[in-house]
Amino acid sequence: MLNGGGNHDSVTKQGSDWTDLFRFEKSLYDLIRGLRQHKGNEKAYINQSLKECRQEVRNVDGDVKATAILKLIYLDMFGYDMSWASFNVLEVMSSPKFVHKRIGYLAAVQSFRLETEVLMLTTNQIKKDLSSSSIYDVSTAINGLSHIVSPSLARDLSTDLISKMNHSNPYIRKKAILVMYKCFLQCPELLRTSWQKLKEGLNDEDGSVVSATVNVICELARKNPRNYLPLAPTLFQLLTTSTNNWMTIKIIKLFATLTPLEPRLIRKLIPPITNLIRTTPAMSLLYECINGLVSGGLLAGIADTQEGEELAKMCVEKLRAFLEEGDANLKYVGLLAFTKIVESHAHLVAEHQDVIMECIDDPDISIRLRALELSVGMVNSDNLQQVVGKLIRQLKPINEALDPLSVEPYAPVDEEDMEEGLHPRSQPSRPQVEQIVLPESYKVGVIRKILEMCSREMYANISDFEWYLDVLVQLVRYCPPVGMREGNPDDYDEEEDDEEPKNTDVGEDIGYELKNVAVRVKDLREEAVRAAALLVERRDGMFPSAGGGGRRVLGAAGWIVGEYASLLESPYETITALLNVSSQTLPPDILAIYIQAIPKVYAALAGIQYAAWTPERRTTIALLTDRIIKFLEIPATSPNLEVQERSVEFLELFKLLAQAINAHAADSVYGPPLLTEALPALFTGQDLNPVSAKAQRKVPLPPNLNLDTPINPNLHLLLSASELDISLTPDEQADYNSYYTRPKPVPLKALSAASHLDSVLSSSAPTPSSGGYQSDDSYLDPDILARRRAERRRVNLDDPFYIGTPPTTSQTDHDIDNIPTIKLDLGPTPDSAKETKKPKKKVKKANIVMDENLDGDEPEDAISPGGVAGKKKKKGLLVRDDPLKGFSIVPTKEEEEERKAIQRRMEEEAAERERALAAQQAAAQPVEVEKKKKKKKVKAEGGDDGEKKKKKKGKKAEGVEGEGGKKKKKKSKAKDEGVVEEKESLI
C-alpha cells in the first residue's frame, strides 16, 4: 500500500545505523534495566541518571545526545519534567538522521508547551521537514506539529500545510487534513483560506482521507454547525455509500449537530438510518445510529407520526437486546441510550422496566449508576413503589465484616507476568457476590434520586402519601454517616466555616421533603407530624453522635412538630424530647429551630383555654415551665447569634409565664390569661402556605417606603463610642470565654443511623422471621412494618370479606364487639361513619397544595440564575480555549460591507443569468418554482463569497478568477439543487 520511497537511506547506511542503534540501545536498555534492578531506591538512581543526561545532552555526538533525550522522554513518563532540555530537543529534531529526528519530535510532543520559548525556533525546521522528499520526514513533522502548534506556527506554516492537503500520497493527505484542525484552533482565519481544499477531501479517492476530512468537519461543526449545512448533500451521499463504520459513526454524529438547524434533513435521514439500524451487524454503529436519532432530535421531530412511533419502538427494542446480551459494555451504553430516549418516549421505555430494573442491582457500579439515572426518568405512578423499594433494599446495611477500604491488591508484577502475551483477561465466571459494598457517595446518590423521582412534577407519581412518609423515615435511617468528605476538594470554596458541612448530609434533603408533604398535603399532615415527632423523640437512638448520618433531618422535623403542635399525638413526650440535654449539641441552625418549636408545643400543651385549672395541672405546667427555663439558659449564651437571640427572648417570656402561674390563684377555674390567651395567640393565625419563589418580586413597593433616611441618625456616634474601650476585666473575660470558646463536642465514631437503631429496637420490636416469602415492603424496617400492618389490620377490621389472622394469637378471649357482622340496617350508623373517616389507602388521592403566586404565571426565565451565572466557571483540565466557537467561515463585521457589495453584484449577475435561462427555456417550467430556486441560488452564492473574496484580495485578478471559480461552482450547485429539490418533494 505505502510505497517504499520513504526508506531513503535504509540500504546505504544500514551498517552504520546498526552500530548507532547498538550504542544508544544499550543506554536506554541500561536505564530501564537499572531502574528495575534498583527497586526501592529508584529515586536516587533516577537522579543519578538525570545528572548524566544533563551532561550527555551537551555532547557534540548526535547519537549520545539523541540517546540522552530518549532517556529523558522515558523518565518524563514517570513525572520527571524534561522541559529544561527543550533547546537540546530542538537540536535533535534538526538532526539529519531520521532515527534521531524522530526522537527529537517525540520529545517535543511530550514536553513542549505553548509557552516553551524555543517553540518559535522550530518553524524553520518544521518547514524544512515538511518539504522533505521522504514521506516519513513529512509525517513525523506533521504529527509533531499537531501537538505543538501555536498561532504563529500555524500562520507561518499554513501554505506548506495546505499544499500537503493534496499531496500525491494519501498517507500524507490524511495527516495534513487532520493537522489543519489543530491549526484552525490556533488560528481560525486559516479555516477560510483552506476551506475549499478541505471540502475537496470529502471527494478523495482514498477512504482514510475522506474519513479524516469527516473527522475534522465533525469537530468543526460542533463549534458552529451553520457553516457546514451546505455540505449536507455530500455527507448524505457518504452516509449511504460508506462501508467504514468508524466514518459512518462520525457522519451520524455530524448530522446530529446539523439537524437542529435544518429540520428538513430529518425526513431525509430517517430512511438510511433506519436501514442501518435494521441491517448493521456492528453494535457500535447500531448504538450510534440510535444515539444519533435521539440526540439529533430526529425521534422527537417525528414523534407524533405513526412512523416515528414505530421507529422509536424499534430503537427501544434494539436497546433491550443490548441489556439482555450479557455484555457489560452493551448494558452500559444501552442504559445511556435509554436515558436519552426516556425524555421523549417514557411510555416506551417503561415497557422494558423489567430488564432495566435488573440493572439497578447490577454488581457493576458504573451500570448501577446509569440505571439509577434512567429510573428517575422512567418512573410513573404504577411502578414508583416497586422502583423505590428496590433501591431502598440496596441501602440496607450489610455485614460489617467486609471492609470497604480494602481493595484486593493485584499480585505483584514480576518478569513472568510481564512476558504474558497481551490477550484479554479471561473472564472468570461471575462470582456469586450477592452483596457488594457500596461507596457512601453512591448511597447518597440513591437517596437523592429516590427523593427526586418521588417529588417529580409536584408529586405526580405518588398515589399513596403514607407510603411516602414511611419511605422518608426509612431513608433517614439509611443516611450514610457524614464523615470525611470524598470527592474533590474544590467544592470547599463555597462553604463557610461551619460546624458541619451542610451539603453532604442528605438528611437535609429528606427533611425538606418531609416539610413539603406536611405543608402541601393537608390530608396527610397528621401523618407527617407523627413521622416528625417520631424522629424527634427517637433521636437518641438514631443520631447518636456528631457525624451521624441524616441528623439534619431534625431541622425539618423540629419545625413540623412546632408548627403543627396541635396535631401531635403526645405533645408531652415530644416536648420532653425537644428539651433533652443532648439537643444542646445540635448544630446551631437546628438548635434555633428547636428553640422556636419549644414554646409552640408548650402553647399547644398548656394553653388550652377551657381546661380545668386543677392543682395537678398547675403542678405539671409549672414544672414544665421550669424545665424550659433551665433548658433555655444554656443557649442564651450561645456564640451563635440566632440561637442566642431566640433563647433570650423566649427565656424572658417563660420567666413571665412562671411568675404568672405562681401568682395565679389556685382555686380559679381557668389558667392564667397569659398562658391561655396571650401565648397561643403568638403562634396561631393563618395557615402557612407554600409560596412561589417568584412571588416576592410581585409585591408592589409601598409608596411611602423611604430607604434613604437613616433609621438611627446617631449611628456613627454609637459606633465610635463602642470602639473606645474594649479591654475586659477578668470577670468579663470569663464571660467572654464562656460565650466564644465553648468546647466543641467530640465527634464519636460515625455510625449509620440504621445500625444504631437496630440495636435500640432489637429489644422492642420483633423482627419478622426471615424464612417464608418476602412481603412486598420488606425493604422497610420492622417497626415501620409493624405499624403498617397494624394500620392495615384496622382497615381490614370492618371489611367483612377479609379473613385475616386474629390481632393477637395468644389472646383467647375474643372481643365480641370486634367480630364483624353484617348490619342489617342500611342507613349509615354514626359508628361506621366514624370508621370510614380513616380512608383506605389506594382510594386516597391526596390533595396537593401548589405554590402560591400573586398573579398568574410568570415567564419561566424571568428569575435570574444569579447563583449559577455569578459562579466562577471552572475550566476543564484537558480543555483549551476555544477560538472556533461561533467562528464563521464567512467573514464577518469589518468585511461585512464588502461582502454585501459583492453579494449585490452576484445577485444581479444571477438575476441576469436567470433571465437568460428563462428566455432559453420553454414556458413549460412554472414560474413559481423558478422563483424559489432563484432565491436559493442567490443565497448559496452569498455563502460562497467568503473564500472567493479572499482570493480576490490576494490576486486582484477578479475577472478571470471569478469566472473560473463560478464554473466549478455551477457544477456543485447543480448537485446541491438536485438534493434540495428532492427534499422539497418529500415535504
Add this chain to the structure above:
Amino acid sequence: MINAVLVFNNNGQPRLTKFYSQIDVSLQQKLLNQIFTLVASRPPTACNFLPLPPLLAGAASTAFSTDNPTRVIYRHYATLYFIIISDDLESELGLLDLIQVFVEALDRLFENVCELDLIFNFETLHQVLAEMVQGGCVVETDIGKVVSAVRDAKGVVRRPVGGGIHKVTGRSRGSSAGLSGDGGGAVWTGR
C-alpha cells in the same frame, strides 16, 4: 476528540502517556494515579467505562464547554491497562474497538507482544499510536495500514528483552483470533 491515551500496568506504572491537550507533568501523574485507583478496584466482569476521576469530574459537572472530557474507557490485557479519555464526540464502543486495533497492531509488530516489549521499545509504542491517532483525532483504523506504515518508516528494531529470554507461549499465532475472542466479539464485528 480524544484527550489522552494512557497505558499502565497492574501496579500503576506508566508505560505510555500521551496527552493531546497540554497539561503539566505533575497533573498528568495525578490524573494517572486517580484513574489507576478507579480501574484497579474494578472486577474483571465490570464494564469498560469508568466514572470520571475527581480531576476531570469537577470540570465536567459545570459542562460549559462541549469539549470537556466525558468518558474514560479502558481495557485490560494481561498485565496492562489501556485507557482512552475522550469527549462525547467519540463513540464509546468505537473507542473500545480502537484500543483493540492498537493492541492487535502491536501484536503484529512484536509477534506475541508482552509488557516487556513495550517497556523496552516504548518509542515504537508511540509510533504505532501516532499512526492511529494524530493530535487527538483518529487518523487510521485499518490495522494493515498502521502496521505497514510503522514498518516502512524503518528504525523499528526490536530490542532484545531480558537478555534474550523471549518467551514463546503456546498460544496460536493467529493474532486476531487470539486477541479478539473475548466474548464481546459481537461488539466489534464489522469494524
